[in-house]
Amino acid sequence: MQQKLDVLKNQMAWALVAEVEQGVKPMRERITAEEKSTVKYDQKVEEWEGKVQEANRKSQQLQDQLEGVTERMRQLQPQCAELKSRVQECNRHLKTAEAGLHRKKANLRDLEKDKDQLNKRIQELKQSISQANSADTQARVEKMNHIQAELEDLSFQDSTLAQQIDQFKQACATAKERLGRMSHEKQDLLHAMESKQRQLVAMEESRNNQICRFGEQMPGLLRAIDEADRRGQFKRKPVGPLGFCIRLRDPELGLAVESCLKALMLAFCCDNHADERELQRIMSRCFQHGRRPQIIVSAFTNTLYNVSSRAASHPQYPTVLQALDIENPVVANCLIDMRGIETILLIKNAAEARRVMQGGHPPRNCREAFTREGDQVYNNRYYSSEQNRAQYLTKDVEEEIRHLQSALHSQRTQLDRFQQDMQQINEDIIQNQTLLRRAYEDQKKAQEHCRKLQAELTELQNVEEPQSEDLKPLEEELEELSSRISACQVEFEAARKQTQTHKREHEEAEQLYRQQREAFNSIAEEAEPIKEQLSNSDQEVARSKHHKKHYEDKRKTHVEMIETLKRDLNVKEQELQASIAKASEICPERLDVRRTAKSLDSEISRLKHKINTQQDQQGHRDTIVRQYHEAKETFNNIARQVKGLEAFIRQLSEIMNNRHNVYAEMRMYLSVRCKYYFDSMLSQRGYIGKMTFDHKNETLFISVQPGEGGKAALSDMRSLSGGERSFSTVCFVLSLWAIAEAPFRALDEFDVYMDMVNRRISMDMMLKIAASQRYRQFIFLTPQSMSSLPLNNMIRILRLNDPDRSQSTLSFGQE
Numbered sequence: 001m002q003q004k005l006d007v008l009k010n011q012m013a014w015a016l017v018a019e020v021e022q023g024v025k026p027m028r029e030r031i032t033a034e035e036k037s038t039v040k041y042d043q044k045v046e047e048w049e050g051k052v053q054e055a056n057r058k059s060q061q062l063q064d065q066l067e068g069v070t071e072r073m074r075q076l077q078p079q080c081a082e083l084k085s086r087v088q089e090c091n092r093h094l095k096t097a098e099a100g101l102h103r104k105k106a107n108l109r110d111l112e113k114d115k116d117q118l119n120k121r122i123q124e125l126k127q128s129i130s131q132a133n134s135a136d137t138q139a140r141v142e143k144m145n146h147i148q149a150e151l152e153d154l155s156f157q158d159s160t161l162a163q164q165i166d167q168f169k170q171a172c173a174t175a176k177e178r179l180g181r182m183s184h185e186k187q188d189l190l191h192a193m194e195s196k197q198r199q200l201v202a203m204e205e206s207r208n209n210q211i212c213r214f215g216e217q218m219p220g221l222l223r224a225i226d227e228a229d230r231r232g233q234f235k236r237k238p239v240g241p242l243g244f245c246i247r248l249r250d251p252e253l254g255l256a257v258e259s260c261l262k263a264l265m266l267a268f269c270c271d272n273h274a275d276e277r278e279l280q281r282i283m284s285r286c287f288q289h290g291r292r293p294q295i296i297v298s299a300f301t302n303t304l305y306n307v308s309s310r311a312a313s314h315p316q317y318p319t320v321l322q323a324l325d326i327e328n329p330v331v332a333n334c335l336i337d338m339r340g341i342e343t344i345l346l347i348k349n350a351a352e353a354r355r356v357m358q359g360g361h362p363p364r365n366c367r368e369a370f371t372r373e374g375d376q377v378y379n380n381r382y383y384s385s386e387q388n389r390a391q392y393l394t395k396d397v398e399e400e401i402r403h404l405q406s407a408l409h410s411q412r413t414q415l416d417r418f419q420q421d422m423q424q425i426n427e428d429i430i431q432n433q434t435l436l437r438r439a440y441e442d443q444k445k446a447q448e449h450c451r452k453l454q455a456e457l458t459e460l461q462n463v464e465e466p467q468s469e470d471l472k473p474l475e476e477e478l479e480e481l482s483s484r485i486s487a488c489q490v491e492f493e494a495a496r497k498q499t500q501t502h503k504r505e506h507e508e509a510e511q512l513y514r515q516q517r518e519a520f521n522s523i524a525e526e527a528e529p530i531k532e533q534l535s536n537s538d539q540e541v542a543r544s545k546h547h548k549k550h551y552e553d554k555r556k557t558h559v560e561m562i563e564t565l566k567r568d569l570n571v572k573e574q575e576l577q578a579s580i581a582k583a584s585e586i587c588p589e590r591l592d593v594r595r596t597a598k599s600l601d602s603e604i605s606r607l608k609h610k611i612n613t614q615q616d617q618q619g620h621r622d623t624i625v626r627q628y629h630e631a632k633e634t635f636n637n638i639a640r641q642v643k644g645l646e647a648f649i650r651q652l653s654e655i656m657n658n659r660h661n662v663y664a665e666m667r668m669y670l671s672v673r674c675k676y677y678f679d680s681m682l683s684q685r686g687y688i689g690k691m692t693f694d695h696k697n698e699t700l701f702i703s704v705q706p707g708e709g710g711k712a713a714l715s716d717m718r719s720l721s722g723g724e725r726s727f728s729t730v731c732f733v734l735s736l737w738a739i740a741e742a743p744f745r746a747l748d749e750f751d752v753y754m755d756m757v758n759r760r761i762s763m764d765m766m767l768k769i770a771a772s773q774r775y776r777q778f779i780f781l782t783p784q785s786m787s788s789l790p791l792n793n794m795i796r797i798l799r800l801n802d803p804d805r806s807q808s809t810l811s812f813g814q815e
Contacts, residue, residue: 020572020575027572038555041555041558044551048544048547048548048551051544055541056541058540062533066534070527072523073523073527080517083513090502090509094506097495098499101496102162107488118477144457157442157446161443165436168436172436175425179425179426182422185418189411193415214265217287221283221286225282234279236272236275238268238279239328239330240266242264242266242331245327246331246335246393247326249322255385255389256370256372257320257324258390258392260320260339260376261341262535264335266293266294267293267294268294269296269297269330269331270297273297296334305550310342310365311343312343312344312363312365313364317346317356318345319346320339321336338543339542343367343542344366345366345369345370346370349372350372350375350377353377354377357378357379358382362379367542373385374387374388664695674693675691677739681731681765682728682731684761687704687728688704689705689728690703704720704724706724724758727762730750733750737769738769747778748781750762750780751782751784770794774794
């Protein structure tokens with residue numbers, strides 16, 4: 001029975017080992033499976049890392065484009081101003097030249113008339129030289145003087161009327177230009193009034209249904225979505241608009257949140273692409289005109305993302321996520337993915353926002369901020385908001401309605417003022433045109449009266465009885481008048497050419513100014529889509545970073561879980577080793593036990609009880625059994641020690657053999673490497689060398705062939721000349737340096753017996769090797785001059801002073 005009890009105890013020990021092994025095996029299998037699945041997380045992290053880099057690259061490109069557009073606008077602005085001033089200056093020159101041309105044309109016409117009249121007068125004088133009457137002549141002279149005075153008055157009146165005509169023309173042109181500008185402003189004001197009117201209608205309807213403030217088509221769209229959901233056309237009902245699903249904790253931040261979210265206020269979120277296509281079909285029916293809301297596809301989850309590790313943190317200012325009350329986690333997760341609202345701060349004061357974001361140390365994880373006025377603040381730039389009031393997140397609807405009504409009233413008042421101003425300008429134009437026509441009529445009457453007086457004066461001059469001696473002055477005057485006409489014609493032609501030149505310059509300047517203004521406007525229009533793309537790019541960067549962080553967290557959690565499993569497995573394996581050690585102590589040979597430990601334990605208990613009962617009946621054998629076990633234990637201990645020492649000796653022998661083999665192999669590789677470097681360096685001078693390593697006898701034989709090709713035979717180093725032996729020695733030393741791992745390399749008087757060619761090649765080789773091994777220090781001692789070496793920061797030359805050759809006796813013992 002005692003033997004049977006021992007057998008049962010042995011089985012019991014190995015049964016416990018088998019149970020522990022059964023617990024370890026599934027843990028190993030699970031660890032193997034989890035380690036294989038780690039590759040999937042690594043791939044996801046690498047994929048989103050690439051997307052983050054791509055999004056950053058696109059964002060940087062857009063930022064560069066925006067800065068380029070802004071710089072172009074800044075460069076074009078002074079050019080536009082300069083071209084505008086140039087156009088105005090050319091216009092003034094053109095007006096002046098045209099006025100001068102008209103004056104010269106009138107003078108030329110008057111001179112030609114005077115010439116015709118003078119010719120006619122001379123002909124009449126020649127025909128009626130004998131007719132004269134002194135009394136009539138005196139009366140005619142007085143009348144002619146009176147007519148001449150009237151002609152001078154009429155000439156002054158004509159020049160005054162000409163100036164008035166120019167002034168009226170300029171006033172009409174200025175009024176028409178102002179009227180055109182006011183017409184454009186009126187159209188912009190009407191469009192703004194229509195937009196305000198639509199907002200007012202939406203706000204009034206939102207008294208009973210708040211969804212109306214998101215657009216007049218939005219209630220119909222939501223009804224269509226509900227109807228489609230009841231018919232089962234959606235797998236999961238879309239959520240939106242997102243602005244309708246959020247609430248502000250602080251009403252003052254409404255404009256800031258709307259400026260942050262922008263188009264996301266009207267966006268919808270779908271669980272899958274099939275629902276997205278169905279929602280697109282519904283939107284195509286409800287939004288036949290205008291821009292449709294954005295649709296975001298993201299799997300719906302019932303739990304909010306854990307953003308504690310990547311969210312911005314500031315003791316005074318909240319993030320957009322903290323400032324919003326969002327009941328639906330789908331909406332919150334969507335805004336985190338698309339806009340990164342956990343990294344955007346809301347700072348009411350603009351100066352404080354600039355201090356926090358652009359002070360050199362922005363808050364951790366914070367990439368941008370918004371002010372109460374809706375201005376966007378980055379760490380290196382600042383964008384002002386185009387909105388001045390919140391449209392969707394206003395809390396007091398009545399206040400917003402009153403504000404819109406007040407704004408509409410103000411715009412209507414402004415429209416009335418525009419209409420009155422335009423009416424006044426039209427009246428001024430009509431009045432100026434009337435005065436212009438009156439001035440033309442007065443000028444025409446004055447010119448007509450002037451012609452009549454001129455004709456009367458000419459008639460009186462013709463009637464006057466000339467004397468024969470008066471013909472000569474008239475003829476002289478005719479000649480003078482002809483020369484004046486010629487000079488006036490030349491001046492008129494020059495003025496006409498100058499006018500054409502000024503006109504061409506004015507047209508060219510106006511064309512350049514128009515092109516520059518169109519270019520400036522086109523560049524300004526280019527900036528808007530770039531800003532929108534930059535905002536979308538920033539959102540894409542935030543979303544990619546979020547996904548990357550998400551998968552990194554998942555991978556980290558997965559790796560930590562694997563480490564935990566490994567630690568548990570190590571604990572189990574330690575328990576298994578302990579169980580095996582205990583079982584080996586009980587029974588050195590492993591037993592294949594099919595019974596469970598529980599059944600063995602019950603049988604052992606039963607057998608012990610039976611043995612105890614028998615011992616009580618037959619007597620004790622404790623002393624004999626104890627002595628037997630002590631002897632057996634001593635034997636087992638000694639046997640184990642002998643066995644362990646034999647195993648250690650075998651292992652030590654194997655280690656020594658392996659070390660000897662590795663040493664021999666390494667020695668062979670170093671020999672080959674040294675031979676290769678020696679041949680390579682000798683070849684730079686055209687030499688051929690051979691190195692023979694005899695590791696058995698621990699000898700080295702070197703032979704060098706200094707001749708060309710195969711003309712000379714390999715010879716011993718002792719048969720070489722001094723320069724050849726020095727060069728070969730340098731090559732040998734450099735070859736030894738290539739296989740030695742010393743941090744300092746020194747070489748003394750290596751070039752004493754070398755000629756200039758060998759010395760230059762040797763120095764080039766040593767400098768090349770020293771440059772390729774910057775982590776080591778090379779020291780070269782030579783009595784030769786090193787002035788030919790290149791100057792750089794890696795070479796330092798120390799020159800010792802020449803010794804004093806005049807001293808013949810050392811003064812060590814002299815006093």
